[in-house]
Amino acid sequence: MTTDHFQFKLLATDGKARRGEITMPRGAIRTPAFMPVGTGGTVKAMYMDQVSDLGADIILGNTYHLMLRPGAERVAKLGGLHEFARWPKPILTDSGGFQVMSLSALRKINEQGVTFQSHIDGSRHEMSPERSIEIQSLLDSDIQMQLDECVRLPASETDIERAMEMSLRWAERCKVAFGDQPGKAMFGIVQGGDIPKLRERSAKGLSGLDLKGYAVGGLAVGEPQEVMLDMLDVTCPLLPAEKPRYLMGVGTPDDMLKSVGRGIDMFDCVMPTRAGRHGLAFSRHGKINIKNARHAEDHRPLDEESSCPAARDYSRAYLHHLVRSNEILGMMLITWNNLSYYQDLMAGIRASIEAQRFEAFSTETQEAWARGDIPPLG
Amino acid sequence: MTTDHFQFKLLATDGKARRGEITMPRGAIRTPAFMPVGTGGTVKAMYMDQVSDLGADIILGNTYHLMLRPGAERVAKLGGLHEFARWPKPILTDSGGFQVMSLSALRKINEQGVTFQSHIDGSRHEMSPERSIEIQSLLDSDIQMQLDECVRLPASETDIERAMEMSLRWAERCKVAFGDQPGKAMFGIVQGGDIPKLRERSAKGLSGLDLKGYAVGGLAVGEPQEVMLDMLDVTCPLLPAEKPRYLMGVGTPDDMLKSVGRGIDMFDCVMPTRAGRHGLAFSRHGKINIKNARHAEDHRPLDEESSCPAARDYSRAYLHHLVRSNEILGMMLITWNNLSYYQDLMAGIRASIEAQRFEAFSTETQEAWARGDIPPLG
Numbered sequence: 001m002t003t004d005h006f007q008f009k010l011l012a013t014d015g016k017a018r019r020g021e022i023t024m025p026r027g028a029i030r031t032p033a034f035m036p037v038g039t040g041g042t043v044k045a046m047y048m049d050q051v052s053d054l055g056a057d058i059i060l061g062n063t064y065h066l067m068l069r070p071g072a073e074r075v076a077k078l079g080g081l082h083e084f085a086r087w088p089k090p091i092l093t094d095s096g097g098f099q100v101m102s103l104s105a106l107r108k109i110n111e112q113g114v115t116f117q118s119h120i121d122g123s124r125h126e127m128s129p130e131r132s133i134e135i136q137s138l139l140d141s142d143i144q145m146q147l148d149e150c151v152r153l154p155a156s157e158t159d160i161e162r163a164m165e166m167s168l169r170w171a172e173r174c175k176v177a178f179g180d181q182p183g184k185a186m187f188g189i190v191q192g193g194d195i196p197k198l199r200e201r202s203a204k205g206l207s208g209l210d211l212k213g214y215a216v217g218g219l220a221v222g223e224p225q226e227v228m229l230d231m232l233d234v235t236c237p238l239l240p241a242e243k244p245r246y247l248m249g250v251g252t253p254d255d256m257l258k259s260v261g262r263g264i265d266m267f268d269c270v271m272p273t274r275a276g277r278h279g280l281a282f283s284r285h286g287k288i289n290i291k292n293a294r295h296a297e298d299h300r301p302l303d304e305e306s307s308c309p310a311a312r313d314y315s316r317a318y319l320h321h322l323v324r325s326n327e328i329l330g331m332m333l334i335t336w337n338n339l340s341y342y343q344d345l346m347a348g349i350r351a352s353i354e355a356q357r358f359e360a361f362s363t364e365t366q367e368a369w370a371r372g373d374i375p376p377l378g
Numbered sequence: 379m380t381t382d383h384f385q386f387k388l389l390a391t392d393g394k395a396r397r398g399e400i401t402m403p404r405g406a407i408r409t410p411a412f413m414p415v416g417t418g419g420t421v422k423a424m425y426m427d428q429v430s431d432l433g434a435d436i437i438l439g440n441t442y443h444l445m446l447r448p449g450a451e452r453v454a455k456l457g458g459l460h461e462f463a464r465w466p467k468p469i470l471t472d473s474g475g476f477q478v479m480s481l482s483a484l485r486k487i488n489e490q491g492v493t494f495q496s497h498i499d500g501s502r503h504e505m506s507p508e509r510s511i512e513i514q515s516l517l518d519s520d521i522q523m524q525l526d527e528c529v530r531l532p533a534s535e536t537d538i539e540r541a542m543e544m545s546l547r548w549a550e551r552c553k554v555a556f557g558d559q560p561g562k563a564m565f566g567i568v569q570g571g572d573i574p575k576l577r578e579r580s581a582k583g584l585s586g587l588d589l590k591g592y593a594v595g596g597l598a599v600g601e602p603q604e605v606m607l608d609m610l611d612v613t614c615p616l617l618p619a620e621k622p623r624y625l626m627g628v629g630t631p632d633d634m635l636k637s638v639g640r641g642i643d644m645f646d647c648v649m650p651t652r653a654g655r656h657g658l659a660f661s662r663h664g665k666i667n668i669k670n671a672r673h674a675e676d677h678r679p680l681d682e683e684s685s686c687p688a689a690r691d692y693s694r695a696y697l698h699h700l701v702r703s704n705e706i707l708g709m710m711l712i713t714w715n716n717l718s719y720y721q722d723l724m725a726g727i728r729a730s731i732e733a734q735r736f737e738a739f740s741t742e743t744q745e746a747w748a749r750g751d752i753p754p755l756g
Contacts, residue, residue: 332710
């Protein structure tokens with residue numbers, strides 16, 4: 001279902017877990033949702049048709065990568081990111097801020113914005129809250145993120161507070177820059193590091209801006225999972241219940257399960273695709289390192305019950321061989337398997353919330369992971 | 379159509395060009411045929427379903443690579459190469475000799491065979507004519523090649539003659555080792571470098587062995603195209619007309635067109651797959667270097683008339699971006715396009731022979747290549 005404007009509906013709740021649906025002109029997003037990461041206009045090693053067929057309702061594009069190559073103006077000239085990358089469904093873009101901090105050189109940040117050098121060719125670029133939104137609009141992004149400053153943890157309270165307060169001010173500037181774009185949305189980002197009172201202040205400040213959705217940023221940046229979950233416990237109750245909540249850059253299947261249980265609706269992470277390129281498979285049985293010698297002569301598939309051909313139709317021995325030989329097909333297949341598992345997990349989560357058995361589903365899922373992989377062949 | 383034994387039928391000829399069909403238990407091979415190269419049990423960056431859908435009736439596997447990794451005995455244990463790699467149609471394997479010469483270290487060759495060190499881990503291996511056939515049988519290869527010694531040109535007549543004579547003796551040993559395998563075939567390989575009288579002696583000697591097919595080897599190893607074609611002019615008339623003829627490791631679309639015109643039925647080459655991983659696209663309009671700046675903002679596909687999604691549905695600008703960014707999808711798409719073009723070219727060749735207009739088809743095809751790519755966007 002599509003609507004001519006951005007809309008979020010809560011369909012069911014189970015404890016703090018929420019089952020919802022975002023509708024917008026390019027399609028509906030069933031939440032909780034996992035968004036595969038399409039950094040530079042491609043979900044690495046996948047055809048877009050495959051990504052869609054797995055059940056992904058939305059993908060993420062990286063503003064930093066796309067502004068540098070091929071360039072936002074060029075993408076606009078070519079009809080926008082959907083047409084360029086052949087993905088007709090919704091796209092969420094990050095603001096570029098996170099990658100400026102983690103990838104670029106010689107970055108300088110002040111109230112006005114960030115200046116930095118491209119990690120590709122050293123060229124100089126400026127990014128202000130306004131320019132970030134302009135780039136995301138040029139990409140024709142459906143859900144755009146405010147520019148924020150994400151402080152890597154551990155950091156001093158002073159640094160975290162300063163960055164959080166500036167991010168709040170940037171949220172206002174982004175809201176103005178975004179203006180009124182029917183059918184699209186701009187989300188704010190809660191910052192505040194690992195300090196509850198700063199998270200609270202950020203969440204309240206952003207809520208006052210009446211944005212269309214709220215992200216929790218600055219987590220999954222090296223802190224223990226417990227800290228991340230504590231911050232969600234502090235933050236989620238302060239965010240408006242009728243707006244979607246997006247936990248940025250998270251995470252492992254376990255992270256997602258626990259975060260849904262704290263009220264998160266959307267996720268993105270490079271983990272399934274990046275791990276897929278290195279032979280690490282996610283499955284109902286937990287993580288499987290297909291490079292391990294135990295798989296070398298194992299004719300069984302990764303998961304015979306999966307609906308994904310990569311998981312169901314190829315022997316572990318073949319996958320093992322491909323990955324050991326650095327064959328591109330190995331990356332294609334394990335990535336496919338991983339994205340399939342991530343989407344299946346989200347579908348299972350959604351169904352369990354509808355059935356008011358999210359807690360039981362969580363427990364069963366975690367127990368299956370803990371039991372581990374099927375026994376090696378005798 | 380399949381048959382319970384290996385069979386070759388000439389369906390039509392046009393000048394020296396031949397339209398034929400090999401039938402065997404795993405399927406029919408329409409000739410002239412191009413065999414995509416599946417070096418290590420994968421046609422790089424492709425799903426096997428795609429390779430099949432493009433019209434490939436047979437693929438090639440490399441004995442050298444597969445014997446080293448994952449190992450012939452292991453492949454046999456896993457049900458053979460077809461089951462391992464999920465390719466149910468016929469497979470031709472080379473003997474391993476060519477790659478031993480080009481890839482391995484510390485190789486020593488004598489009448490008995492070759493000893494060499496793996497280029498992967500330095501392990502020592504022996505390869506005799508008998509062991510080569512044994513390995514190919516363990517792989518369950520449908521068309522097996524004799525072990526030969528391929529001399530890199532330029533070389534002295536003495537060296538070429540010695541290698542050719544030994545290859546002839548090895549052909550006999552391979553024939554004995556192959557024995558009677560119903561539904562399968564062992565091909566001999568004509569050697570003799572660039573020396574017509576040696577090519578003649580080799581072709582006649584092999585013909586006397588009454589093998590099921592004949593390859594022309596030791597060409598496309600650095601000599602000018604003219605020399606290769608001259609050797610075909612000498613060799614083909616001496617090979618039995620009722621047996622298939624396979625030109626090993628060839629080649630460019632132009633090489634194939636000219637070789638079909640001299641009586642060749644089968645080809646294999648890494649060119650479409652290797653070039654595809656480096657952004658070089660083959661097309662009706664000749665070669666297209668998608669990295670070229672002229673494509674950066676070109677919304678048009680590589681070839682709107684192609685039936686291959688990679689050629690028809692993706693903009694040149696997107697392909698350009700993917701290849702410039704070293705994205706795996708760029709390799710996947712250009713490889714797909716290239717194999718599609720190679721198969722389309724063979725289909726066109728086959729239809730033209732049936733219609734008794736191969737010469738006209740050749741001229742039209744070469745003229746289209748010569749006209750080059752569509753003009754850049756104004």
